[in-house]
Amino acid sequence: MLKRNLVINTIVLNGLVGAFCSAAWATQVSNIDCATAGASAGEAIGTLPLTQAGTLITDTNGLASSDFYKYTGTPGTLLKIILKPKVVASPPLVLPIPLSIKIDPIFPQPTPQMYPTINVLDSDCGVFRSISGYNTASVVLSVPDDGVLIVNATSYGIGGDYKLTAKPTNALGSITATVVDSVTKQPLINSVSDYTSADLLHCDSTKNNCQYIASGQSDEDGKISWSIEQDGTPLEVGFYQIVASSNQYEPKTSSIFAVAKDIDKSIVVGLKSSPVRVSTTNCTVPKTGGVCKFSVTFTTSQAKISATAWGIVDGNGINNLGQRTQFPLPAQSLTLSSTDNAKTLNYQFNVPANVQDGASICPNIYVGGLGADPSFDIKGTNSFCLIKGEGNTGFQILPANQLPITRNK
Structure with missing residues (x-):
């Protein structure tokens, strides 16, 4: 994407520590890659914040072109860059349609959209930040140690007119x-x-x-x-x-x-404390697998509550294909009150002997309302996990929150 119909500009940001600074643009040159960006500065056009209008061209494959802008400024300065399409909607994209594809007149195809995307590159053209947005893409970053960064404005979708803004910003404590x-x-x-x-x-x-x-x-x-x-x-x-x-x-x-x-x-x-508090007693499973038997205790601080308890056993990576499997534990009705003793239910499930090393098997217990679908009214939950160790080390018991979790920004 970074080498299609490229437009290069140079912006010199002098003295970014202050609220304003002088700036200059280079003459736009087509079909130049990132390494050639900002070879020379052009006519000075004003002070920060800098705003530049541009247009991303949509090719016959429905892909947007890319524009590059080179910034130079005081290293370490906090800078915010915003890429926003113009409010005017882009014209419908017309592409050749293979004869084998039929367009359903009742369910028309969705209108192609422009998803603004900012890629930030260092002076060696290595990408170190990338972010996309539906209506706007924005990124906050510090100017690198050599005082140079290159901004690639593009779109994951069709092209269109855009506005690119660069302005200094401040950090909170x-x-x-x-x-x-x-x-x-x-x-x-x-x-x-x-x-x-x-x-x-x-x-x-x-x-x-x-x-x-x-x-x-x-x-x-x-x-x-x-x-x-x-x-x-x-x-x-x-x-x-x-x-x-x-x-x-x-x-x-x-x-x-x-x-x-x-x-x-x-x-x-x-x-606020959950209406029903759920605690579990973990099971012990032999190294070669076997039956996991555990009990679940339910209590409440409310005067009286009727609920349904059920469970789902979630297995991940249980074989050499890394497959995931789920199966239910039986649902049971509960009536709880703050003056009654705690209610305890017993569950069990089988752990296969051939579980792969590193696999996780997690029984998740839920308690919810008595409606047609109690999962829409969860009043409490708890879980634990069996983790298969390497070789003949058997299973380790962990709370579900101790499993590694990956999040995408």
């Missing part, structure tokens, strides 16, 4: 969330059995679009702190939101809050 029990106000600590975590979301100026940028687990005081995004980008001033969760508690999303330059912001998020 930090954001700290303290996760507590909403009633007792005691901090919720991340531990092997009672894991507590939170996601940090960055919201745009309209406060209508908040996107995940980082996560963390609480410390012994129930605190989770951030000063950078998951990929190491400094947190810029703006609007943020926190989504906190803890085992045996209902997740909660905070209200949107603003953080200014160099400010350390603290937010308390109180979580």
Whole structure:
């Protein structure tokens, strides 16, 4: 994508530490690759923020062209780059349609869209940041040590007119969330059995679009702190939101809050205890496999609650094909109250002898309402996992939260 119908520009950003700076553009030259970007500066056009209009051409395969812009500025300066299509919709894309494909007149094909994409390259043309968006793509980054970065404006989709803006921005100090029990106000600590975590979301100026940028687990005081995004980008001033969760508690999303330059912001998020609390006794499985028998105990602080308990056993990587399998555990009805003793149910399932090393087998227990589909009214959940060790080491028991989790920004 980076070498199709390229347009090269140079922008010299002098003295980016200040609010404004002088800048210059080079004459646009077609069909030049990244390595040739910004060979010479052109006529000076003004001060930051810099805005440049351009057009991405759509080829006969429905792919957008690419434009490159070279920036030079003070190393370490925090810079925000925004790529946004013009409000005017692009004309419908007309492509040759093979005779073997029939267009259904009742269900017309979706209108092709422009998905703005920013690729940021260093002076050696190595990509070190890449981000796409539906209506807007934006990236915050520090100017590299050599003071040079190259921005590739393109689209995962059709082309069209766009506006590219580069402006200095400021970093905030930090954001700290303290996760507590909403009633007792005691901090919720991340531990092997009672894991507590939170996601940090960055919201745009309209406060209508908040996107995940980082996560963390609480410390012994129930605190989770951030000063950078998951990929190491400094947190810029703006609007943020926190989504906190803890085992045996209902997740909660905070209200949107603003953080200014160099400010350390603290937010308390109180979580409400789940209507039904679920605890499990783990099973012991021989190295050669066998039956996993375990019990589940249910309690509630409510006066009276009727519910349905059920389970799903989730197996991953159980054979040499790395396949995943699921099967249900039987559903049972429960009636609980705060004055009754806890209710205990027993479950069991078979663990095959030929499970591959590294496989995970996790029984997940749920309790929900008595409606037609209780899964729409989850009142509590808990789980643990059997992890197959290497060779003849057998199975290790882990809480489900201790399994490695991969997240994409």
